[in-house]
Amino acid sequence: MNSASAQFVMSRRMNMYEPLHQISSWVDSFRDDAFPNVSPSTIVEVNERLDSLSEDTSSHGAQAPSNKYDQEESKPIDKIQRRLAQNREAARKSRLRKKAYIQQLELSRSKLMQMEQELERVRQQKSLNGLFQGTYVGGGVEQLPFSPSVNSGIVAFEMEYGHWIEEQNKQICELRNALNANVSDVELRILVDSGMKHYFDLFQLKGSAAKADVFYLISGMWKTSTERFFLWIGGSRPSELLKVLGPQLDPLTDQQVVDVYNLKQSCEQAEEALSQGMEKLQQTLGETIATDHLGEGIYTSEMANNAIEKLEVLVSFINQASILADHLRKETLLQMHRILTMRQAARGLLALGEYFQRLRALSSLWGSRPRQPA
Numbered sequence: 111m112n113s114a115s116a117q118f119v120m121s122r123r124m125n126m127y128e129p130l131h132q133i134s135s136w137v138d139s140f141r142d143d144a145f146p147n148v149s150p151s152t153i154v155e156v157n158e159r160l161d162s163l164s165e166d167t168s169s170h171g172a173q174a175p176s177n178k179y180d181q182e183e184s185k186p187i188d189k190i191q192r193r194l195a196q197n198r199e200a201a202r203k204s205r206l207r208k209k210a211y212i213q214q215l216e217l218s219r220s221k222l223m224q225m226e227q228e229l230e231r232v233r234q235q236k237s238l239n240g241l242f243q244g245t246y247v248g249g250g251v252e253q254l255p256f257s258p259s260v261n262s263g264i265v266a267f268e269m270e271y272g273h274w275i276e277e278q279n280k281q282i283c284e285l286r287n288a289l290n291a292n293v294s295d296v297e298l299r300i301l302v303d304s305g306m307k308h309y310f311d312l313f314q315l316k317g318s319a320a321k322a323d324v325f326y327l328i329s330g331m332w333k334t335s336t337e338r339f340f341l342w343i344g345g346s347r348p349s350e351l352l353k354v355l356g357p358q359l360d361p362l363t364d365q366q367v368v369d370v371y372n373l374k375q376s377c378e379q380a381e382e383a384l385s386q387g388m389e390k391l392q393q394t395l396g397e398t399i400a401t402d403h404l405g406e407g408i409y410t411s412e413m414a415n416n417a418i419e420k421l422e423v424l425v426s427f428i429n430q431a432s433i434l435a436d437h438l439r440k441e442t443l444l445q446m447h448r449i450l451t452m453r454q455a456a457r458g459l460l461a462l463g464e465y466f467q468r469l470r471a472l473s474s475l476w477g478s479r480p481r482q483p484a
Contacts, residue, residue: 211273214273215273218269218273222262222265222266222269225265261322261323261326262322263318263319263321263322263323264319264322264323264326267315267316267318267319267322267332268332270315271312271315271332274308274311274312274315275470277308278308278463278466279463279467281301281304281305281308281463282460282463282464282467284301285301285305285456285459285460285463286460288301288456289453289456289457289460295452295453298452298453298455298456299452301456302447302452302455302456302459305459305463306443306444306447306459309439309440309443310440313436313437313439313440316344316345316432316436317432317433317436319332320344320429320432320433321429324425324428324429324432325425325428327344327432328343328344328428328431328432329341329344330344330345334469334470334473334474335473335476335477336469336470336472336473336476337466337469337470337473340469342381342385342435343384343385343388343431343432343435344432344435344436345435345436345439346439347377347381348377348381348438348439348442349374349377349378349381351442351462351465352370352373352374352377352442352446353374354461354462354465355446355458355461355462356370358457358458358461359450359454359457359458359461362454366449366450369449370446370449373442373445373446373449377438377442380438381438384431384434384435384438387427387431388428388431391424391427391428391431394420394424395420395421395424398417398420398421398424399417446458
């Protein structure tokens with residue numbers, strides 16, 4: 111082969127690998143702090159393009175003779191292939207975790223059905239044993255059979271919430287390890303987005319539980335005793351959480367300080383409006399129950415039906431208040447995500463998760479403490 115032919119072949123070969131150089135530089139640029147807003151879906155798309163392109167180039171490269179120039183050109187390809195292999199391994203592990211989670215859900219569903227069957231047998235046994243509930247009618251007592259019911263929606267919520275806690279504990283460990291390892295902002299974004307979505311999933315679970323029994327939800331019976339001490343309409347006050355997180359986010363810029371302060375003020379105003387609405391609902395419900403003939407031992411079926419009708423209307427309003435409270439919590443998380451840098455947002459989510467962990471741990475320690483004899 112003369113020199114002109116060799117030069118032509120070398121030119122064609124370099125042109126063939128040129129797209130790989132460009133895309134490799136593009137992927138590397140995602141790891142820099144100058145691009146904090148790149149979404150994980152974009153990276154997946156780039157990886158897919160690299161995968162198909164690398165297969166095409168490898169098939170062409172197998173036909174070409176090997177020389178020192180080929181070895182030099184293969185270096186960026188090896189780097190990309192290693193990265194693709196790592197991505198495929200991460201995807202495989204993710205699929206395995208998802209499969210295990212689905213199997214756990216199926217097992218939990220089976221246990222739930224068994225629990226419902228057992229509780230149904232207990233209900234029937236209690237009814238046969240003659241448990242009664244007194245209903246006042248005209249000064250007398252009419253004995254009616256008491257048949258306690260089990261709300262399957264609440265039982266399912268408690269099981270799902272248990273899984274939610276387990277997953278949150280795993281995410282807290284991943285965030286802590288990532289921050290300690292000083293990973294890139296792109297990797298932190300994936301963890302932060304996953305943590306945000308996890309809280310949004312909880313709000314959806316609570317919405318389903320509210321439809322099953324809104325009084326159970328807003329009373330906080332699904333939380334530990336220490337968490338219930340800070341309860342506000344089925345959860346925590348966003349403004350109080352901002353006070354807790356503030357010191358964990360320093361140093362903040364002057365603009366961030368102003369934005370966080372304004373967000374806290376907005377939260378407090380919305381919380382006050384919702385609190386006043388709940389107080390009005392409680393007052394109306396109390397007045398409904400106290401209507402007519404208190405102190406006379408009279409509680410007719412007509413009065414009971416009237417109270418139930420009014421209670422149904424009030425429950426609808428309470429459901430709305432519960433939804434609005436969770437909406438405020440969700441918006442607070444989104445606004446903090448907008449105000450903070452990616453690394454600050456990761457530290458904030460870590461601090462928030464550890465805060466709730468400590469509340470639950472404190473409840474366990476308090477419940478298992480040694481008690482003095484009476």
